[in-house]
Amino acid sequence: MPELPAPTQEQAAHFDYLEGLRGYNYTVHVKGILDAYERATAAGGSAPATMDEAGAIIAPSHLYRFAAATQHQAQKMGWAAARRSLEDHTSRLAEVLDRMPAEPRGRLVLDPALELPEYYTERDSEGLDDIHLVPGGYWGDPLVGPVYERGGALYRMAWRTGYTGSPPGALVAFAKGAPPGDYRRILDLGCSFGGLTMALREAYPDAEEVAGIDISAAALRWAHLTAEERGLAIAFEQRDATATGYPDGSFDLITGFLLLHELSAEVLDAVMAEAYRLLRPGGHMRFLDMPPYAALPPERAFLQSFDCEGNGEAFWDEFLSRDFKAVLGDCGFVNVSDGPLDYNELSYWGTAALLRTGEFRLENRWVNAADKPAA
Template identity: 25%
Template sequence: MTNNVDHQLKVSHSKDESSRQNFVQGMRSYILNDLSGYMRTVWDKKTEPNFIKSKGCSPIDGPEIHRTIKNETIFKFYSSMRCNAQEMVWRSVIPGIEREREDLAQRAKILSQSGLTAKGTVSSYADFKVPQYTSELDVHLMPGNYHEEHIDYDVTQGAIYDNGLSVFSFGLLGDRMEDITNSVSTFFKARYPDIQPTKILDLGCTLGHSTLPWKARYPDSEVHGIDVGGPCVRYAHARAQSYGVESHFHQMDAELTEFADNSFDIVYSCMFLHEVPLKHIKGIFKEAYRILKPGGIMLHYELPPNSRTSNYDGFYLDWDSYYNKEPFYKAFRDADVKSECDAAGFKDRSFFEHVAPSINLYGKDALLDAARNDESNKNSNVGRFGDGVMWYFFGAQK
């Protein structure tokens, strides 16, 4: 069953809509587990041996695998099914959200302005300029992307992302879709117990599912989230209010924030950088360096770089760059993130990278054991939505 939204912005989907969501969820699970597994079998037993017979060697990288396998029927079928399933994710949740659009906006406004359940703030601007690399795309094939607005105090795009992510992740992200940040923040706190942040910033926070777990790890900290989507930050704050978590959300560009120098102890992002062109990632790193306190930590949980994966896994993960409206995905995964951290000014030799086992799948004890021993770095399921998922993250110190 789909993990339906459980806070006060919950949408009342009809029985037909809920059934459709459950079907799409099951279909995505089949595509990403069974069908992708069959595609790998075809590659191992047919396509690669034929390539080796013809060329005298294996493909040198993911792009060569892509060029070779895309002529196979299984790849065409897999890609067609996956693209259609992705579009069906959004189509399965949009009708109920559009039906309640005005009511959702009113509920969000009441929650954000009440101050009854939690303190916190939210700011968004009608004249905010959304970066072109976001405004010209429907990332993840999501209609309207993160920023489209229809009415006053609109939260439609936040609601679409929240409800859609529940279908998209087929339970792997937990009840509140917070597994990635729960896993990484728990791992980080166990791995670096001497770091006690008092002010934390989430870049590209969308609906706040990557923001609130840091408040749970460090209850005395002041937690902020920024996003270029006005509907997202309004939704995120109302969601946080509904859960009773004090947090602050701002409509800002991560490359051009309005925070003072030396403001934060931790600046991080969750599955954000791969949606940004590399030249702007460089700017984001420099901005993070500016607003971090001396000794502060920048960290990003992301897809593992191609240098950390096999050629086949590189091909598999880069699929989204070609077919899922994420055109900057592969360039990010090809980048040398350590060099980019160094270029932004971070301390020489302060770079770190880890892999956190999913706390939702493996449990807290296994996660803490991995944090203490850090023996989880070699795993073929890193970043993949499937059995045994792991979460990769990297960072550096100012």
């Protein structure tokens, strides 16, 4: 990615504080919640069977209230700190964002006429924080790319080391996890800053086309700059995944990373129908997202549900409660499967969501896969 301006001492101290705060919250508060839960259920005889029952034990505790409030506010402070550290450099960053590569390997295609859906913009327009509490959402701030890089590193508690120069290994492993096949044309839906799209390009260097689509122009611009800097030929195009405009059967492999839980059931159904249309017969589709509540012990499912209210995740509960395999089956997909991504990346704290349960866990990354029936 393009280099970000160095923070001042005061900003660096603030980043360190926020990382420390988050780490303490996970390892002391959340662990304390789980320890108390264990004691309560051991004393009570039968263990709760549902996340609601587990929540009835956990939610009233002061420690849970403090942990939830701290997690929420640390998240909000993190984005603000990331943005503030860049605000003194807006003109230089604007130049960086405008400086398109002279001889790009891939391309950036923006569509200024694209109508952004209301669910994506409505809360931002009211001045409220949106998805993940990013100020201004993922679309309204031209600096969202740099803000995301720095804020995302803070989220992973790794701002001093930042991202590595390549996509995280887990994403490459996920990309390579598709069944053996000749994937000539690959599409990454809702690609945002292009993490998975770049992993796909690395996993399939001989593919004729790797494309990433998103509705945020600012995110695509950052993704394009980052991919070009890494020498990765990717087409980043501003398109809506519910109605992409690509011809039927255009792609051999369709993917998405942390997209599904950002969509309402209605929009998700439309995206799946569009993905079915876009896949060639026999084509493969795979998504990497959060594990459904049903796959987690009830107390961890309850803690996982924090994001719905606490992190601006409007559709988190709806998606993680849904039988997504049935949705795919209803769309006509076959060989529908799901399960944890079997990849242990010790140096990477992952999507951090299950850090909220006090430790890194493999099942934090959940794969949904399916095929379009062969003709």
